[in-house]
Amino acid sequence: MKADKEGVLTGNHFLDGDHACCEGAIAAGCRFVAGYPITPSTEVVERIASRFPLVGGIFIQMEDEIASSIAICGGSWAGKKSMTVTSGPGLSLMMEHIGYAAMTETPCVFVDVQRGGPSTGLPTMPAQADIMQARWGSHGDYEIIALAPNSCQEAFDLTVHAFNLSEKYRVPVLFMLDECVGHMTEKVVIPEADEIEIEPRKMTNKKPGEYLLYETDDSMVPEMVHAGEGYNFHITGLTHDERGYPNLTVDTQAKLVRRLCDKINKNADDIIMYEDFHLDDADTVVIAFGITSRIAQHAVNMARDEGKKVGFIRLQVIWPFPEQIIRELAGGNVKKFVVPELNLGQLVLEVERVVAGQAEVVSVPHAGGTVHNPEDIYEKL
Amino acid sequence: MGKTDTLNKTAEVRTPAENPVDKYLRMDRMPHIWCPGCGIGSTVNCFVRAVEDAMIDIKKLAIVSGIGCTGRVAGYMNLDSFHTTHGRAIPMATGVKLANPEMNVVVYSGDGDLFAIGGNHFIHAARRNLDIKIICVNNFTYGMTGGQVTPTTPQGIIASTMPYGNFEHTFNLPFLAESCGAVYVARWTAAHVKQLTKSMKEMMSKKGFGFIEIFSPCPTLFGRRNKIADGLEHMIQFKDKCKIKKGASAKEATFDPDNEIVLGTFVNTERKTFMESMNDRYEKVFGPKYVRYGEE
Helix, strand or coil, rough: CCCCCCCCCEEEEEEEEEHHHHHHHHHCCCCEEEECCCCCCCCHHHHHHHHHHHHEEEECCCCHHHHHHHHHHHHHHCCCEEEEEHHHHHHHHHHHHHHHHHHHHEEEEEEEEEECCCCEEEEECCCCCCHHHHHCCCCCCCCCCEHHHHHHHHHHHHHHHHHHHHHCCCEEEEEEHHHHHHHHHEEEEEEEEEHHHHCCCEEEECCCCCHHHHHHCCCHHHHCCCCCCCCCCCCECCCEEECECCCCCCHHHHHHHHHHHHHHCCHHHCCCCEEECCCCCEEEEEEEHHHHHHHHHHHHHHHHHHCCCCCEEEECCEEECCHHHHHHHHHHHCCEEEEEEECCCCCHHHHHHCCCCEEEEEEECCCCCCHHHHHHHHHHC | HHHHHHHHHCCCCCCCHHHHCCEEECHHHHCCCCCCCCCCHHHHHHHHHHHHHHCCHHEEEEECCCCCCHHHHHHHHHEEEECCCCCCCHHHHHHHHHCCCCCCCEEEEHHHHHHHHCHHHHHHHHHHHHCCEEEEECCCEECCCCCEECCCCCCCCCEEEECCCCCCCCCCHHHHHHHHHHEEEEEECCHHHHHHHHHHHHHHCCCCEEEEECCCCCCHHHHHHCCCHHHHHHHHHHHHEEECCCCCCCHHHHCCCCCCCCEEEEEEHHHHHHHHHHHEEEEEEEECCCCCCCCC
C-alpha cells in the first residue's frame, strides 16, 4: 500500500529532526497524536498541532504523559494510527502503557527524543541513555521494537518505517532520536506519496461471531478490529485468552507471553536494520547509533586512512539487537569491538553478551550533554 | 425490618434466559466476581436498561473501565470494551472518542480508580467538556485489594490502611465535577434503581461530559469492618439516610453517614464540547478549506 497523498509534503526541505519526524508520521498515515510537550521533543507535537487540522488528523495536548500514552492506545483501537512524543522524564511515566500496548497488541509509536538524565537531567542537551529503559522499562516479559535515526532524512524515513513495523507486528515501536538529531537541521527529501510504502493494518475479514480477538496463525500476529464495527471486542491488560477474556492461569500466561516475545524474536531478521562498512577485512569493529554514529564514522575514516583494518556497524534498529552479525564477526577475524555511546555503557552490555568472550569489547562511554570527540573513539581503535 | 419485607415482595425472580438485559452482557463470562450484597451489579442492570431506553446504537457504544471491582464492568458488557490500567480509563476513553467521534463512550469505574490515581484525568476531561460519560460506583473503599481507604471514605470509617478510623477529609465528587465544568452531574445509590436508570438515560442522551456518582454497599471489605456486614442492610441505610432533593446545589452533596445525604441531579446544562470548540476555532481560522472533524 502507498501513502495517502493528502499528508505528504513532497519536495526538498530544510528541516530539523523533530519536524522531519512529524512529517514522517503524517506520511505514514498517523492521524491521532496525544502528547505532553517536553524538551527536546516539543517541536514534533508543535508541528503536528499546526499540520493536523488540514490533513484530517486530531491532536490533543493531554494533562500528562501517562494520559498521552494510554490515549494513543484508545485512538489506535478506534481506528487511527496513533503516536505520542516525549523525552526521558516523560518516557519514564509512559512505561506502564508501553507494557499495556505490548500486552494488548496495540499498534502505536512512542517517539523519544533523548536528553541527559537521570531525572530532569539535561533538558536541552543530548544523551542516548534511554536505550535499556526502552527495552526493559515496563514490568514483565515482553518485546518491543526500537529504531534510532542518525540524520534528519532518517528521522523522516524511519518514522514511516516505525509505523509500518508497529502495524505489521502489532507492537509499540519506540522511535529514539537524540537531542542532536532532533534539533539539527539538514536537507530532507520527502518523496512522492506513491513512492512511500505503507504497511496496512492487519484487519480481519471474519464476521463477528467467527472472529476471536487474539487468534493467530503462523505469523503469531492476530488480526485486528476497530471500535464501532460490531465485534464487541474486549481488551485487557490482564493475562487473557484468544477471546481477549481475562484468564489468570499458568498455561494461558505461558502461551500469551511467549507469543508476545516470539512474534518479535522469531521475526528479528525481518526487523533488524543496520548499515555496515569495511567488515570484509576488519579486525576491529565499531558499533554505534544515532548522533554518535556520525562521530564514530569520522573516527573509523581516520583509522582507515592510516591503514588500520577497522569496520563499522551503524544500527538503525536497536531492538531487537542484531545478534547474528556480531556473533559471526566475533567468531571470525574480529578481535575487538568498540562501542561508543552517549551513556555510561548500555548497548555495550548487549555486545558483551553476544560476543561472549570471543573478542575484546571496549566501551567508549560519555555522560551526555554533548557528543564524543572523534579522537575519543579513534584512540580505542 | 419492615423495609426488608417490602423489598423482598417487590423482587421479581427471573431466569437468565428471559432476562431482557442478557444481550448486553457476556453471559459466557458469568458468574461474575462480585460478592453477594455488592451494588455494582444493580448499577449495571440500570445502565443497560438506560441504554435501551435511550435507544442508543450499541454497535456505537464503547465502555471503558479502570482497575478494581467496578473496573470489571467493561469485561462483562457485550460491547466494545476496554479494561485499562489503574486510573487511566478516562484518557483511554479520550483516545477512543477523539479517534472515532461516532462512538458513545462511557467510563465505568470506582471511586479509588477515578478519583485517587485517576483524579487528574477526571478534572481535565470535565474542563474540556469531552463528550464522554462517567459512571462512578462509589463504595468508599478499594474492594478488590482488601478494603483500603479512598478519597471518598467518610471520616471515622475503619479501612485496612486506616485501622484507627479515617481522619482525612473526603471528596465531594458532584461539587468537584461541577466546578471542573461537567454539564450533567447527579448522585444516586444502588438502591435507587428507578431514579438511577432515568438519570443514566438522561445523561446518555446529552452531549458533553456527564457524571453520575452511585453509592454502593461493599459488605465484604467496607461493611464488615464497619458493622454493616450485610449488603441489604447498607442499602436500607442508604434509603433511610438519603434525601432526593430537586434543584439541590452540588455544594450540598457532602457525605456524612451520620446526617442526611442529598441525592438528585445537581447540574444539567449546556456548554460547547471539546470537539465543537475545536471545529469552530479551526473553521474560523481556516475558513471553508477546513473540514469539520467528526461531523458528517
